[in-house]
Amino acid sequence: MNPVIEIKDLKKHFNVAAGKNHAVDGVSFKIQKGRTMGVVGESGCGKSTLGRTIIRLLEPTSGQILLGGEDVTFAKGKALIHAREKMQIIFQDPYSSLNPRFTVEDTIAEPLQISKKYGSKKEITDAVMELFHRVGIDDRFRSAYPHEMDGGRRQRVGIARAIALNPEFVMCDEPVSALDVSIQAQVINLLMDLQDEFGLTYMFVTHDLSVVKHISDDISVMYLGQLIETSPANELFRMPLHPYTKALLSAIPSIDIHNGMKQIMLKGELTSAINPHPGCRFAPRCPYAKEECHQPQKLYEAEKDHFVACCRIKEIG
Amino acid sequence: MNEKAFLSINNLTVEYTSNKKVIHAVNGVSLHLNHGETLGLVGETGAGKTTIAKSILRILPNPPARIKGGEIFLGGEDLMKKAEKEMLDIRGNKIAMIFQDPMTALNPLLTVGEQIAEVISIHEKNLTKDQAEKKAMEMLEMVGITAERYIEFPFQFSGGMKQRVVIAMALACNPQILLADEPTTALDVTIQAQVLQMIKKLQEKNGTAMLLITHDLGVVAETCENVAVIYAGEIIESGTREDLFDHPTHPYTCGLFDSLPKLTVETKRLSPISGMTPDPSDLPKGCKFHPRCKYATETCTAGEVPNVEVTPGHFCQCWKCVGYEQEGK
Numbered sequence: 001m002n003p004v005i006e007i008k009d010l011k012k013h014f015n016v017a018a019g020k021n022h023a024v025d026g027v028s029f030k031i032q033k034g035r036t037m038g039v040v041g042e043s044g045c046g047k048s049t050l051g052r053t054i055i056r057l058l059e060p061t062s063g064q065i066l067l068g069g070e071d072v073t074f075a076k077g078k079a080l081i082h083a084r085e086k087m088q089i090i091f092q093d094p095y096s097s098l099n100p101r102f103t104v105e106d107t108i109a110e111p112l113q114i115s116k117k118y119g120s121k122k123e124i125t126d127a128v129m130e131l132f133h134r135v136g137i138d139d140r141f142r143s144a145y146p147h148e149m150d151g152g153r154r155q156r157v158g159i160a161r162a163i164a165l166n167p168e169f170v171m172c173d174e175p176v177s178a179l180d181v182s183i184q185a186q187v188i189n190l191l192m193d194l195q196d197e198f199g200l201t202y203m204f205v206t207h208d209l210s211v212v213k214h215i216s217d218d219i220s221v222m223y224l225g226q227l228i229e230t231s232p233a234n235e236l237f238r239m240p241l242h243p244y245t246k247a248l249l250s251a252i253p254s255i256d257i258h259n260g261m262k263q264i265m266l267k268g269e270l271t272s273a274i275n276p277h278p279g280c281r282f283a284p285r286c287p288y289a290k291e292e293c294h295q296p297q298k299l300y301e302a303e304k305d306h307f308v309a310c311c312r313i314k315e316i317g
Numbered sequence: 318m319n320e321k322a323f324l325s326i327n328n329l330t331v332e333y334t335s336n337k338k339v340i341h342a343v344n345g346v347s348l349h350l351n352h353g354e355t356l357g358l359v360g361e362t363g364a365g366k367t368t369i370a371k372s373i374l375r376i377l378p379n380p381p382a383r384i385k386g387g388e389i390f391l392g393g394e395d396l397m398k399k400a401e402k403e404m405l406d407i408r409g410n411k412i413a414m415i416f417q418d419p420m421t422a423l424n425p426l427l428t429v430g431e432q433i434a435e436v437i438s439i440h441e442k443n444l445t446k447d448q449a450e451k452k453a454m455e456m457l458e459m460v461g462i463t464a465e466r467y468i469e470f471p472f473q474f475s476g477g478m479k480q481r482v483v484i485a486m487a488l489a490c491n492p493q494i495l496l497a498d499e500p501t502t503a504l505d506v507t508i509q510a511q512v513l514q515m516i517k518k519l520q521e522k523n524g525t526a527m528l529l530i531t532h533d534l535g536v537v538a539e540t541c542e543n544v545a546v547i548y549a550g551e552i553i554e555s556g557t558r559e560d561l562f563d564h565p566t567h568p569y570t571c572g573l574f575d576s577l578p579k580l581t582v583e584t585k586r587l588s589p590i591s592g593m594t595p596d597p598s599d600l601p602k603g604c605k606f607h608p609r610c611k612y613a614t615e616t617c618t619a620g621e622v623p624n625v626e627v628t629p630g631h632f633c634q635c636w637k638c639v640g641y642e643q644e645g646k
Contacts, residue, residue, distance in 0.1 A: 042505040043476075150593055151362075180361040180532065185576035185589030192586070207505060214578035214587070237580065251510040253535030255574070256581060257562045265514065266507045269475050 002069035003030035004169050004201040005054065005087075010063035012046075012053045019275040023049040025225035026063070028299075031218075033168075034195065036202040038216030038233065040209060040248070044270050046225040047205045048092075051171045054203065055087045056080060068168065085115060088162040092174035094154035098146040104157050105142045108132070111164045131160040135190060152183035156190070163194060172204045176211060188215060209252050213237055221245050224273045224281040227299060231306040241308040243316060244282045280310070288316050322349035322390075323526060324373070324412075324494055329387035331368050331550075334380060338598040342368045344550040345387070348528075350494065355520070355527045357541030357558075359534060359573075361594055365550040366530045367417075370496045373528075374408050375399075391494075410440045413487035417499040419479035423471040429482045430454065430467030433489055440490045456485040460515060477508035481515070488519055495520070495527040501536065513540055534573065538562060546570050549595055549605035556631030566633040568610045604636070612637055 012024040023046040031037045041047045052058045054065055056072065065073045072083040091097035098107055108128045118124045132139060135156045146154055155175060162170055172191065176184040192215060194200060206212050212219060212233075219236045221229040221244065229242040240246045247264040268285050279294035280286070286293065290312065297309040310316075331343040343365040350356050360366050371377045373389055375396065389396040391411065399407070416422040424432055433453035438444060444452070454464040460481040471479055480500065487495060500516065501509040517540060520527055529541055537544055538558065545555040546567065554567040565571045572590035592609040595601055601608050607617040616636050625638035 042507065152593065180594070181534075181573055182361065182576050182590040183593070185578075185587035186591075188578070189587055189589065209506070210578040210580050213580060214584070247507060251506040252580065253506075253509070253513075253533060253539045254580065255534045255538045255562065255577065257538045257558060263510055263514075265511060269477055269508060270505075 001033070002066070003032050004068060005203070006030035006064075006066040006069075007054060008064040008066075010050070010053060010065065011061040012049055012058055013061045016274060022225045022273045022276055024053055025273070025276075027222075027225075027227050028063075029220060029227070029230060031169075031201050031203060033201055034199045035217045036195070036204055036215055038204045038206065038212035038219040039222055040206060040212050040219060041222035042207060042248075042270055044272075045222045046273065047222050048173050050222070051089070051173050051203060051205050055089055055169075055171050056083065057089070081114075085165045086167050087169040087171065088165070088167040089171045089173060090155075090158050090162045090175045093178055094151050094158050095146075095178070097158055098154060100146055103143045103145055104137070104149070107146075107157060108160045108164055111161060115165050117165075127164070131164055134163075134194075135160045150183075151179050152186060155179060155187055159187075159190065159194070163198065163200070166198065167200070169201045169203070172202055172206075174206050175204075177206065177208065184211070191215065209249065221248070224270065224276065226281060226309065227307075228282065228297075228310070229306075229308045230299065231303075231308075235303070235306055239303075239306075241302055241306065241313045242282075242310045243286050243288055288312055323352050323392055324348075324350040324528075325388075325390040326369070326373070327388045327390070329369065329372060329389065330385040331365070331372055331377065331382060332385050333382050335598075340597045341600055342382075342550055342597055343372070344600075346547070346550070346552055348545060348552065348555075350526050350528055352493075353520075353524045353526055354543065355529060355541045357537035357544045358528060358530045358547060359532065359537055359544060360547035361532060363594055363597060364547045365597075366547055367498055368550075369547075370414060370498050370528065370530055373496060374412060374414060375404055376408070406440075409436055409487075409492070410490045411492055412494045412496060413490070413492040414496040415480075415483055415487045415498065415500045418503055419476060419483050420471075420503070422483050423479060425471055428468050428470055429462075429474065430457065430469075433457065433482070433486050436486050436489045453485075453489070456489050457482075459488075459519065460485045477504050477512060480504060480512055484512070484516060484519075488523070488525070491523055492525060495525050496530070497527055498530045499532070500529070502531070502533070509536075516540075534562075534577065546573075549597065549600055551605060551634065552632075553606065553634045554632065556628075560628065560631040564628075564631070566627055566631070566638060567606075567635050568612050568637070569606050572609075604634075 008028050010027045014021040014023055027050055039047045053060050060073055067083055067086060075083050105128055108131055109124050112118055112124050112127055137156050176187050204215055216233045219233050220227050223244055229245050240249050247266045250264045266285050271284060278296050280297045283289040283293040292311055299307045299309045302308045326348040329343055329346045333340040333342055358366050372384055430453050433456050434449045437452050438449040454467055457464055462481055501512050541558055543557050544561045545552045548569050554570050565574055575588045590609055603619045604617045604622045607613040622634050623639055624632055624634045627633050627638055
């Protein structure tokens, strides 16, 4: 069976005053039906740009996007509208991603109206109420405006809108980052329930590593536009290979006060992806960087299903 | 309660008035901070964390905010009774604050060096302009920024670097108390680790006490000796880090721990706290947490909840603990 989403050497470059920003630079992966791919990285590493390019909110520079085997990389017009019914997005900020002049009901009904799958207004209303029920919003919020709701409920509206057309693929762009812990857990559970019920395929972009471990089957770590490590979720946490992944995992403040991991402090900050050097982009901050790191690094399978783009993992150990 | 404490907040109550509604932001909070200690204040959005910090410095805008009652003692002097002019001497000098968002805490029209020098020359009037400038450069070096960047503007700095500048400003006059309001929330984890490590080092060097406000239990675990958990404007549990993390007692604290995805333990489903945080203009009677609490009984719905000392120094404001204490456990 074809994977729900497959991208091959996807690139998205932006022209900026200082040159070309290689925001997404040659990313390839596939996600099988019903699975969740977590994409982690620090702000500015291009993870949101990657997600938005995949669902065609941004025009790809080059590469290929296959949705259920069908090439949608440069789809236009009707083909694009058709593709978008199958791929949806949940945005990070539930405060700015809902139209303040639309009631909650209007917001969720809009994709249903655009799809023209429903004959009458009554059918649309029924479908909206069904979605309300499904994501756990009370009926009394039907005619409420976004400003009348708190963050958790707004994010539920965002989720209802995304699943309204029974998509196959949902790109979740930091859907819980703006929420408090107690509400965050409610929304994560909802997303996982919906996945079980409808067999949804997720790409889950986040910087929160404990959330991504909980929800993902596979995790890709991104650094300045490139994937540097991809592996099954548990494997990545058990045995991170790339020096950046190691530092990233060790930097998460742990609530386990007795056996915290030893922190690996990284020097400096994320550099920029504008006119990057051909070699490993992490090399300037890497404690193990050597001459050979200035050669281009390719992802290769170091362990079974565990891919990494670092030529020195054997020596680092 | 605690006479040794350097900063002592007793029974602080703050209200906001908005659209003729009264918002009960802080409801009788008592906190104590000793010399050199780091106290973590943990709570969700709207719990009143920032309001407490701003009350200490008396920088809450009035109206809409009004301090209804309570005392704040700094080394034996009541800050509530001080004149505005005396407060000027305390702010930035004895108590300094690091704000959450480094992007908006800096003046975009002044170079970072000028902003640090400004703080120094306001509080140390005997210094000449050159001396203040020199000290500002030292501060920059201290937080890990080269002195050459003195003449750069905030927009030329990344988030982590801006937060370092804000910290340099806060520490410029060697304050005895640092109020850090979510100092690393806007930063990435690797940068957060750098900044927390730096704050800790400087704190140890200067013996500064810190009130660290955060919603991140992980950050508290790594930096604080003592912890207070705030819910709907009340401290519902407090104690040492070990008390709170090894023996969380209040149902809300337990709920917070349960709703976090763990890195080390495999969990299929998270157990969130049901419901939402209460509307601060319409707080539930009795225990503020009872509508969301799975242990709630009739007793919890009315009256004042006792603050029980479960083990020495570990306080929990919950009816559940009353029996617990009698059993002598």
